[in-house]
Amino acid sequence: MSAVSERYPGYGAAVAADDLARGLRDVVARALGDAAVGVEGLRRLSGGASRETWSFEARRADGTTSGLVLRRDPPGAPGSGMGREARLLSAAAAAGVPVPGIVAAGDDPADLGSSFIVMERVEGETIPRHILRDDAFAPVRPRLAAQCGEALAAIHRIPPAEVPGLEHPDQVEAFRAVLDQLGEPHPTFEIGFRWLEAHRVGEQRTVVVHGDFRNGNLIVGRDGIRAVLDWELAHLGDPMEDLGWLCVKSWRFGQPLPVGGFGSYEQLLDAYERASGAPVDRAALRWWETLGTLKWGIMCIMQAATHTSGAVRSVELAAIGRRVCEVEWDLLALVAPGPVPVLA
Amino acid sequence: MNPHDDPSAAALTEAVREFLERDVLPATDGRVRFHTRVAINVLGMIERELSLGPAQAQAHAEALRRLGLSSESDLAAAIRSGALDDRLDEVTAVVRETVAAKLEVANPRYLGDGLDRLHTHLRHWLGHWPAAPGEVVVVGSPFRVGPGWDGRTRPFIGVASPEGVVLSVPPGAEAAVERLGLARQRLLSELGDGDGLGDELARTVGGGGGRLARGCFRWSVRPAELEDAGEWLPVSDPRVPSWLHPFNGDVLVAWDDEGKYGAGVGRKQHDRWGHELAVVTEEALRGRGIARRLVAQAARRVLAEGAVPTYLHDFDNPASAHVAEAAGFPDRGWQFLVLLEKRTV
Incomplete structure (x- = not known):
């Protein structure tokens, strides 16, 4: 981690x-x-x-x-x-x-x-706080969401045959297994899993998915995105997985804009649709954003476990265990925004 | 009993946090500085857990007991197996409350600013919020059949903003309430306060007779900057007058010139996000601007605790309206509607 x-x-x-x-x-x-x-x-x-x-x-x-x-x-x-x-x-x-x-x-x-x-070594900035707040990046910030859409469309063009050996896991099953293995049951995550099961979207295309495409894994210069890093989680799957993960609230680092804290859904999707020629199903994107949120919650538990198990003792990792509830709060807002009105 | 001397664990934690903030942070940089920040946050978390934890644990155990469960693991398993599918709204409310309690300790700012809290409060308290412009929503909520802030059940409440109206009723009573024609009224002011409708409504939501009461619904995210006027006391304090006994948590009391009780504010903690203030001033302290200062002081505490203060009063109570206005609770044209027991006079 x-x-x-x-x-x-x-x-x-x-x-x-x-x-x-x-x-x-x-x-x-x-x-x-x-x-x-x-x-x-x-x-x-x-x-x-x-x-x-x-x-x-x-x-x-x-x-x-x-x-x-x-x-x-x-x-x-x-x-x-x-x-x-x-x-x-x-x-x-x-x-x-x-x-x-x-x-x-x-x-x-x-x-x-x-x-x-x-x-x-590609020169540029990877630290989201700087990318989102420093004046030096103010001119490039409005262009980043579209550049993400273009980079993702390019990633999803990679012929799977050129990178043999990539796994094709069912994300819901895979992360449920991880959570069970951690042995820390969370009712919120069960509500999330139930919602994901009930609203499953079919895989429209099977492509090479980066698996961790987000603010923090991009080198950004004054001209925009210079490099996409951290390919260790790449696998085969639905292209919407990458788009949904990029929109997860944690990667906004407290900024209001939904895409990585720097852009709008429209900017990302317009650029992606133009570059890929494939229309984006908004409901599918929402499903993958929800899955990504749940996934990040489980990854926070994993990070805290890295400390509690003794593998890496660190006050930073320990504190992450108490951030799980932030992700739970985000997840509830996505899957249970409140009782549905009886009368419209 | 705890055999330890002062300072308490909370006060010691606070001392260490202050040391890190004042002395260590300015003397470090890079990775150590970052980790010092993390450590300061963690100590703040411990302080909040020491103060809020026991009440949270009790409330959590009680919520689980209502669902017939005894642990988070049981609840997780029941959600996964579908065993509680027929009580899903209730389950979600408990889970939401638990997550909010965790955030209250870990990072209260995540619960949002005052406006977010108001929306969360109304969504939670009524079962739905907001209504779309011109819309009247009748929504069933488990909170209309459970105990309210004082343990009593209120089977019918409603809130109207200038945009729309939400009427909250017991689950299952939505259609019957709708048939009464309430929902056709675009604003609560068009509803009659008459005992006739009250009786009908009371029968529909399951009760005897009743009367509909309307009033002004106010809230504040920026209380007036007035000087503190009172002292927070636990209700068990012998100096607290009996009218303040039913309220939740500490009460705010101001003393008159002879050092006796002169005015007070109680909090109705409807849920974690919305705390309604009630103020009473005795004759001796009237006309001195004490009530507005007490209300502003109480509002600041409510906001600091992660909730939004609300203030309700009858339309024919100009004194109360005046206090609210001066304390930073403007009249935004919002109204509340509640079904009260019939006056037995």
Whole structure:
């Protein structure tokens, strides 16, 4: 669950990681075809429990440098398929999705201790608070929802055959199982599941779904969206899953606009429909936004459990357990806005 | 009894929070500063849980008992299995109340500003809100057959804004009430107050005779900035006069020049979001602007506790209207309608 730690600034703790730097130098030297390349300024960007993100500079023999980013599984963790993520990034780039260019990728633990991707560092902002409030982004904010629609349409154009091995889970069943496994029953979530079951929408198309497309996983520059990050939750499913998730209230970070806190449904849907040629069923979008809300509530419980289980002790993760009720409140507003009037 | 010395656990928590706010926060940056903020929030949460927790636990246990259950897990399982499907409205109301109680501790701001609260209150208290412009909604609500703020059941209440009207009746009585023709009236003012309609309505919603009473419905999200005039006391305090005994929670009392009770405000806590204020001033303190100051002071507390203050009075009570106006409760053209027991004079 690196999602939350990446939302906040101040995670750039300098870490002495000589072994990693040596392995990284060899990997980058091979990829760039420059035996004399040097790795400088290696620092960890996020402290998540799932994937590590590191930033560094590669200095070539001729003195030029490139800013690069390493994403890897925690050493010793069972491989989560970085090779697959690398294939996804390539296929996404080919489909016209803005993504960082890949420099190297591998699943051999002999290289960097676990499976990894080295990619180009894209300059820009990922922290939602800054994107939503800083004056520097004021001119670009009104364009972001439409750009999200275009990027999502491009993602949904990725031919599934190019990224074999993606799962196609039923989201309701999958998250009910996760909740049961956590062993913390919540009546609100049961009301949510009942509503989802009663209002199920058929899958119109089966496409590659990003799975975590939201404010916080986008690199935004003064020109707009420069890269879509964090593909580890990609799977096959209904394209509306991505649109609904982007509209979940938590990703508005306290701002009133429904799409990521920066745009309107109309801006997102107009752009998506234009770019994809596929009309959006508003009821389906609402269903997926509701599912996304429920899903985020369960993910908050998971994050708090990461602390209570002792896996990662953190006051931040502990506090997230007490934010579950915010998501419950949002969910009730979606599925039980009050008794229906008898007389219209 | 608790054997510990002062300060209490709540006061100690407050001291640590203040230390983090005053001394630690300005001295840190980056990740530590962010985590200090989180820690300050967490301590605020603990303080609120220490003060609100016991009453919340009691109310929650009582709500579960009404559903025939004893835990959140039971409730979750019953919702999943469909065992409570015939009481779904009631179940949803209990769940909503529980989530609101959690938010009251974890992040009261999430419950919304005053206007949100007013809407939530009316939606909860009446069963539906708002009505569309020109619409009269007759809605069945389980709260019309359950105990109100003072334990008594009020089988019929209504609120009208200049846009529309919502009439709240016992579940199942909607169609019969509709047949009385109430719903055809566009505004409550067009309804007769006569005992005839009251009797008919009382029979329809299940009761003996009755009379319809109408009045001005006021609410405030910005009470007048007047100086405090009173002191909050638990109703058990011997200095609290008997008329204030039925009210919910602490009552607000002002003293006269001799230090005796001179005026008071009680709160009718209809639900978590809407607390109705009632004020009475004794002869000795009248004409000195005490009542308006008491009402504004009580309204500030209601808002601070995450609810919206409302103020109801008869149309033929200009003194009460004057106090409300001066305390920051403007007349917005809203009305209430309630079925009272027949005067036995």
